[in-house]
Amino acid sequence: MDLTRRELFLAGAAEFASANVVSAASASDEAAELIKRLTGKTPAESNRLHLLMPRTFPNGYTVPLSLDIDSLMTENDHVKHVHVLAPRNPLIEVATFHFVPQRSQPRVSTRIRLAEPQYVVAFAELNDGTLLMTKTWVEVATNGCE
Amino acid sequence: MPAPIPRVQVPSSVTKGEIFQVKAVISHQMETGLRHDSEGNVIPRKIIHKFVCYYNGVDVFVADLHEAIAANPYFEFYLRGTESGRLEFVWQEDGGGVYSLAHQLVVA
Numbered sequence: 258m259d260l261t262r263r264e265l266f267l268a269g270a271a272e273f274a275s276a277n278v279v280s281a282a283s284a285s286d287e288a289a290e291l292i293k294r295l296t297g298k299t300p301a302e303s304n305r306l307h308l309l310m311p312r313t314f315p316n317g318y319t320v321p322l323s324l325d326i327d328s329l330m331t332e333n334d335h336v337k338h339v340h341v342l343a344p345r346n347p348l349i350e351v352a353t354f355h356f357v358p359q360r361s362q363p364r365v366s367t368r369i370r371l372a373e374p375q376y377v378v379a380f381a382e383l384n385d386g387t388l389l390m391t392k393t394w395v396e397v398a399t400n401g402c403e
Numbered sequence: 404m405p406a407p408i409p410r411v412q413v414p415s416s417v418t419k420g421e422i423f424q425v426k427a428v429i430s431h432q433m434e435t436g437l438r439h440d441s442e443g444n445v446i447p448r449k450i451i452h453k454f455v456c457y458y459n460g461v462d463v464f465v466a467d468l469h470e471a472i473a474a475n476p477y478f479e480f481y482l483r484g485t486e487s488g489r490l491e492f493v494w495q496e497d498g499g500g501v502y503s504l505a506h507q508l509v510v511a
Contacts, residue, residue, distance in 0.1 A: 362481035
C-alpha cells in the first residue's frame with residue numbers, strides 16, 4: 258500500500274499523540290518530582306484535596322478551577338497555603354492561596370489559562386509542614402497562553 | 404487599557420460563626436508578557452500579582468497570582484463571620500497600581 262503524504266502525516270501524528278498520553282501513575286511521579294524541586298520536600302498524594310476542573314474545555318483562556326481541602330482549620334490542624342501548577346504551560350506557576358485558621362476555609366474558585374492538555378497539579382502545605390498533592394487531567398482545544 | 408474596575412459580592416450581615424461566601428472580580432487584561440505586537444516586540448507583562456482580603460485589618464485570604472490566571476481575575480472564597488467590621492479588598496498590579504474596595508459586615 259502506498260501511503261500518501263497525508264496518511265504518513267496522520268500516522269506520525271497518531272504515534273506522536275500516543276507517545277504524549279501520560280499514564281496517571283507517571284504523571285503523579287512527575288508532579289511529585291516537580292514539587293520536590295520547588296520545595297525540597299516530597300508530597301503525598303491525598304484525597305483530602307479536591308481539585309475540580311472540566312475534563313475537556315473548548316478554550317484555554319478561561320478554564321474554571323475549584324479547590325477544596327478537607328481540614329478542621331484549627332490552630333493545631335490547618336492548611337497554610339495551596340499552590341496550583343500547570344506543568345505544561347510556558348510558566349508553570351498559576352497561583353498560591355493562603356488561609357488563616359478559624360478565619361478562612363481552604364476553598365477557592367477561579368479561572369486559569371492552559372497552553373495545552375495537561376495534568377493540573379495542586380499541593381497544600383499543612384501547619385506541620387506536610388505536603389499533600391492532587392492532580393486532574395484537563396483537555397483544552399486552544400492555547401490560552403498566546 | 405481602560406481603568407480596572409473591582410467588584411465584590413458579600414452578604415451585608417451574617418450570624419456569628421457562620422461561613423460566608425465572597426466573590427471578587429476586577430476587570431483587567433492580565434497581559435502575560437508572552438505575547439508580541441505586530442512589530443514582533445514583546446508586550447510587557449502587566450498583571451494583578453496579588454489579591455488580599457483584610458477582615459478588620461487581618462489578611463484572612465491572600466492570593467499570589469502568576470501569568471496563568473485568566474483575564475478579569477475572579478475569586479470565590481469563604482470566610483468565617485467572627486465580628487462586625489470592615490472587609491477590605493486590595494488588588495496589586497505590576498508597576499505599583501493598587502485598586503481597592505471596602506465593605507461593612509454586620510455579625511449578629
